[in-house]
Amino acid sequence: MGKYDGKSVVITGGSSGLGFATARLLADGGAKVLITGRTRATLDAARERLGNGVLTVVSDAASMTDVNDLADQVKTELGQVDALFVNAGVTRTVPFESMTEDVYDELLTVNAKGPYFTVQKLAPLLSSGSSVVLTTSVVNVLGMPALSAYAASKAALRSMTRGLARELLPRNVRVNAISPGPIDTGILARSMPAEAAQQMVDELTAGSPMLRMGEPDEVAKAVAFLAFEATYTTGAEFPIDGGASQL
Ligand SMILES: NC(=O)c1ccc[n+]([C@@H]2O[C@H](COP(=O)([O-])OP(=O)(O)OC[C@H]3O[C@@H](n4cnc5c(N)ncnc54)[C@H](OP(=O)(O)O)[C@@H]3O)[C@@H](O)[C@H]2O)c1
Numbered sequence: 151m152g153k154y155d156g157k158s159v160v161i162t163g164g165s166s167g168l169g170f171a172t173a174r175l176l177a178d179g180g181a182k183v184l185i186t187g188r189t190r191a192t193l194d195a196a197r198e199r200l201g202n203g204v205l206t207v208v209s210d211a212a213s214m215t216d217v218n219d220l221a222d223q224v225k226t227e228l229g230q231v232d233a234l235f236v237n238a239g240v241t242r243t244v245p246f247e248s249m250t251e252d253v254y255d256e257l258l259t260v261n262a263k264g265p266y267f268t269v270q271k272l273a274p275l276l277s278s279g280s281s282v283v284l285t286t287s288v289v290n291v292l293g294m295p296a297l298s299a300y301a302a303s304k305a306a307l308r309s310m311t312r313g314l315a316r317e318l319l320p321r322n323v324r325v326n327a328i329s330p331g332p333i334d335t336g337i338l339a340r341s342m343p344a345e346a347a348q349q350m351v352d353e354l355t356a357g358s359p360m361l362r363m364g365e366p367d368e369v370a371k372a373v374a375f376l377a378f379e380a381t382y383t384t385g386a387e388f389p390i391d392g393g394a395s396q397l
Pocket residue numbers: 162163164165166167168169186187188189192209210211212237238239240241260285286287288329330331332333334335336337340
């Protein structure tokens with residue numbers, strides 16, 4: 151018998167990285183998992199690795215139409231939701247002086263507005279005793295170069311975690327955040343030129359109290375804990391950063 155048998159889980163941005171690792175952990179434990187992403191091919195590849203029981207929905211967190219449609223599809227496919235992992239996000243490293251309005255808007259839309267309305271639209275489907283986990287970032291409490299707008303988007307999400315936790319409490323729904331430090335998912339390589347990405351990885355590794363990056367599976371375990379086991383915890387942010395925000 152699986153630890154998560156009978157549980158229904160929705161993971162935005164579940165086709166790679168942290169979302170994928172969490173989908174694998176929960177699906178392996180017996181949960182019925184629905185993942186989203188913007189790209190059909192990436193979702194199909196993820197489903198192939200996760201097993202055919204995993205449901206996939208193409209949905210862009212930046213599109214209100216997609217967010218509304220996602221709620222309809224989740225209702226049809228799962229009925230109710232026991233854990234909602236709002237994880238889809240983008241990183242853009244741009245020095246403050248050269249930040250453009252378009253990139254700023256993209257960061258705030260995908261990383262803050264999208265998650266907010268995803269929770270709003272899926273809230274009616276959240277079962278009593280269920281929980282929401284949002285992915286913030288260690289940079290929301292650290293000043294790091296070229297990440298000011300990204301950090302602001304994640305700080306908004308951290309703040310929302312408290313407010314949403316308060317508003318969903320009467321429905322017996324907990325809302326928490328995970329705050330990852332540098333995790334080896336390839337997100338940096340996908341968001342900047344290879345040389346710059348490697349330089350940042352080297353700096354992050356050297357600056358980490360544990361002198362290493364984290365693994366996606368280490369994040370997945372924390373998400374599963376907050377989602378299903380941390381029954382006296384709401385409004386909190388759980389760092390998974392090798393001590394970077396604390397030491
Ligand atoms: N890795 C780290 O070091 C780290 C540290 C702190 C915080 N985080 C946060 O953790 C989350 C996951 O990051 P990751 O490293 O796992 O990145 P990743 O491997 O690039 O995965 C991101 C996932 O989100 C999806 N996605 C991206 N934009 C989307 C959008 N607009 N709508 C829907 N889905 C979208 C991607 O699929 P498509 O591209 O196909 O849409 C993919 O499934 C992000 O919120 C990121 O900011 C990561």
